[in-house]
Amino acid sequence: MDLRQFIHKIPKTETHLHIEGALPWNFLINLNPAKYPGVPFFRSPDFRYENFTQFESILIEHALEIFKSADDYHQVASSVFKEARRQNICYLETSFHAGMIEFLKIPGKEILEAIKSAAPPDLELRVFLGMSRNAYTPYLGPILENAIDYWDGLSGIDLHGPEDLPLEAWTPPIWKRAADRGLVLKAHAGEFGPPSNIAHAVNELGVKRIQHGVAARESENLMMQLIEMGVCLDMCPISNYKLRVVETWQDHPLGLFLKKGIRCTISTDDPFSFDNNLEKEYQACIDKLNLPPKLLPEIAKNGFLVSDLPHKQKNFFIKSIDQAWAEYKGNGEGR
Ligand SMILES: [Zn+2]
Numbered sequence: 001m002d003l004r005q006f007i008h009k010i011p012k013t014e015t016h017l018h019i020e021g022a023l024p025w026n027f028l029i030n031l032n033p034a035k036y037p038g039v040p041f042f043r044s045p046d047f048r049y050e051n052f053t054q055f056e057s058i059l060i061e062h063a064l065e066i067f068k069s070a071d072d073y074h075q076v077a078s079s080v081f082k083e084a085r086r087q088n089i090c091y092l093e094t095s096f097h098a099g100m101i102e103f104l105k106i107p108g109k110e111i112l113e114a115i116k117s118a119a120p121p122d123l124e125l126r127v128f129l130g131m132s133r134n135a136y137t138p139y140l141g142p143i144l145e146n147a148i149d150y151w152d153g154l155s156g157i158d159l160h161g162p163e164d165l166p167l168e169a170w171t172p173p174i175w176k177r178a179a180d181r182g183l184v185l186k187a188h189a190g191e192f193g194p195p196s197n198i199a200h201a202v203n204e205l206g207v208k209r210i211q212h213g214v215a216a217r218e219s220e221n222l223m224m225q226l227i228e229m230g231v232c233l234d235m236c237p238i239s240n241y242k243l244r245v246v247e248t249w250q251d252h253p254l255g256l257f258l259k260k261g262i263r264c265t266i267s268t269d270d271p272f273s274f275d276n277n278l279e280k281e282y283q284a285c286i287d288k289l290n291l292p293p294k295l296l297p298e299i300a301k302n303g304f305l306v307s308d309l310p311h312k313q314k315n316f317f318i319k320s321i322d323q324a325w326a327e328y329k330g331n332g333e334g335r
Pocket residue numbers: 016018188211269
């Protein structure tokens with residue numbers, strides 16, 4: 001078994017995936033082959049975005065061609081989940097963007113149900129509602145309130161969007177109520193924003209699952225706090241490189257965080273925009289970030305450890321990872 005086979009074989013989790021950003025490119029080809037020939041410039045291997053605005057505008061422009069109804073979410077999710085199972089992803093957390101509820105004027109609960117019903121029986125799926133820092137509009141505010149109190153089948157909430165917007169007053173009470181109802185709390189922080197955004201998410205929103213968290217490396221105190229509180233960083237190395245969150249691959253802090261004892265997972269974020277998949281993320285940890293292969297089973301296990309799966313099921317996946325690692329090492333290839 002070589003490393004590529006090991007990566008493919010182990011049960012994996014994906015815990016940071018935007019369903020709109022996971023739109024498979026072939027949906028656009030099927031929609032209009034003349035308009036979408038070949039590989040677009042932003043999916044070429046060496047492309048890096050100039051900034052977040054460019055990334056966001058390209059993604060929105062294309063996503064709005066496809067996402068028009070709850071059934072469109074179902075079709076895309078079915079395709080995404082099938083591809084996830086092909087890579088032996090066994091547990092998947094995905095979010096959908098609350099702004100789309102207002103933009104498309106579709107009931108959010110229908111979108112939630114459309115995504116959930118797309119999961120194959122052998123995929124453990126958790127769906128999150130992603131809210132931008134300025135999501136609480138007169139239209140959307142009451143819907144968000146209703147969602148956290150009453151939507152069955154919602155696993156958690158996530159704070160989305162540009163980090164230069166302030167944390168608005170509506171946010172902490174919503175995160176508190178979601179926690180009281182047993183929902184999982186996430187927030188995008190420390191991607192383009194400073195370490196204080198991570199501290200705000202942890203201390204003011206009670207978040208234990210930071211999406212990205214790259215900026216934590218700038219603060220020893222914050223890194224200590226993340227370890228003490230058992231906060232997990234759901235990181236996306238290829239996304240961070242392509243969006244210039246890190247200047248060079250070697251600059252990525254995943255290895256540093258793991259060495260310090262911060263729990264980290266890896267995911268793809270928006271595979272539509274980066275032409276990545278989870279197996280490429282694992283491979284990039286070795287080829288680009290120069291991590292030792294022995295960290296790959298640790299990363300994979302972290303995904304199951306932070307999941308809400310029953311103890312027995314977690315142990316089953318962790319044991320499978322250990323067995324595959326022993327087999328890989330048995331070939332004299334692991335270090
Ligand atoms: Zn994200």
